[in-house]
Amino acid sequence: MVIGTDRALLPEIRWDYEADVVVVGFGYAGALAAIAAHDAGAEVIILEKAPEHFAGGNSRVSGGGMRIPVNPHEAAKYYKAICFGTVSDEDLAVAAELMSRVPDILRELGIEIAELGLPRTRHPASGSESFKIYSMAKNGKPLFEPIAAIGAGYLLYETLKKCVADRGIKVLYETPAVKLIQNPLTREILGVRAKRNGNVIHVKAKRAVVLACGGYENNYEMWINFNFPGVRVYPWGTPYNTGDGIKMALDVGADLWHMVSVEWDCPCIKVASEIYGCAIQTRVVGPLRPRVGSYIVVNKYGRRFMNECKTLVHRKEPLEITYFDHERLEYPNIPFYLIFDEKFRLKGPIVEKTTLGWNNIFNLYEWSHDNSAEIERGWIVKADTPEELAKKMGIDPEGLTNTISSYNRFCEMGDDPIFHRPRETMVPLDTPPYYGVELALTLTNTQGGPKHNMRGQVLDIEGRPIPRLYVAGELGAIWGFVYPGGSNIAEAIAFGYTAGKNAAAEEPWK
Secondary structure (H helix, E strand, O other), X not given: OEEEOOOOEEEOOOOOEEEEEEEEOOOHHHHHHHHHHHHOOOOEXXXXXXXXXXXXXXXXXXXXXXXXXXXXHHHHHHHHHHHOOOOOHHXXXXXXXXXXXXXXXXXXXXXXXXXXXXXXXXXXXXXXXXXXXEEEEEXXXXXXXXXXXXXXXXXXXXXXXXXXXXXXXXXXXXXXXEEEEEOOOOOOEEEEEEEEOOEEEEEEEEEEEEEOOOOXXXXXXXXXXXXXXXXXXXXXXXXXXXXHHHHHHHHOXXXXXXXXXXXXXXXXEHHHHHHHOOOOEOOOOOOOOOOOEOEEEEEOOOOEOOOOOOOOOOOOHHHHOOOOEOOOOEOOOOOEEEEEEHHXXXXXXXXXXXXXXXXXXXXXXXXXXXXXXXXHHOOOEEEOOHHHHHHHHOOOHHXXXXXXXXXXXXXXXXXXXXXXXXXHHEXXXXXXXXXXXXXXXXXXXXXXXXXXXXXXXXXXXXXXXXXXXXXXXXXXXXXXXXXXXXXXXXXXXXXXXXXXXXXXXXXXXX
């Protein structure tokens, strides 16, 4: 049996819910899409995979800083430099203009924001000085700090969630979208198939669907196919980002872009991250601010291979860790280990409490102040000598012993001639017992997903918009290679708003 539409014949579908615009995902992008569509006169439903307690995606656990173009024309030049030819000049000019409007969008919603006194960029290029960084504020004071955010990302999400609730927008939690319903002849997206309470449901989108359901950082199969086979990485954010939007978009003919563009962060403690299912980060290695102390990072050969103090946050330096030795058919720097002595153990926890990241926001595990609980658990290995420590950890004993001796000589010299670690951070490893812990790579998020135009419309492999399908946020972000910190949030707000407004302007299908 079939039912008629104005353009095609389709199998009969029993619709369980319907709205003008269906938004998939409830982070910043999803919230803005829903708000913009509602304020344009559309009825809206949000489908959210997570339970309400864990909803909000990476947005909710982010730092909350927003990098905003103050001179869109110059900012577009900077975007061109960091996208490496993956986005057209015309589109980047529009993107810069859209993101410059983010402060006005938030203020119109009654959200106070203020400028931060942060460096404008860590990637010098033409146009790099054409930005200011903002965060949510209270009484004119930004609710953000450069190293340990004090909840600006969380508070912005909670504020946007209230904006959604105040509009009476329906949110279906624990309702993951699994498939887009498409007219096979016209290619129009008519709705979404989802799962709710163990049942399959169908949600009609009379005008359009907006995909805002994040990246693929927790989908190991996607990770090894798009990036580094055999390398285990632990995401810093939501565990609910498993590439669902990518699969749904591919199923209806979408093109993809920026799949290898991923955002690194400080490494994590491997065993703890494995247990808790998200990155339990150490900010000893690769932080924004160098740590002073008697510690080094080595590979299984016991050799240093990097400057431990060089920041890894939103940088490409972790590619040193993923270096591949073709002759040996291995990643020589994976696994890798943090090695330190007793005086560094007593300086404080190697995992610091902050108020960003999934572990910290949801209080999954709090590290002991002197690392003693983790030694008792066996997460940190303890030994009286470097040689004994190496044997316990599966590291080459001679290699580690020689490396510690060399490092200690460099400390005496006041110079690291091989890796150029800042001399003021270098303290000899000379106070037993010695400690080691295996580290693993950490991701903030992925940027890849369905390709889209600057109206937020998803494009097919021929560059044509797929009718009634929009995308916003981390899913299919515009950042082609290098990512300027704070830009995902600005992009999510700008393109969420744009996609929602344009989705609401579609004529309903009959």
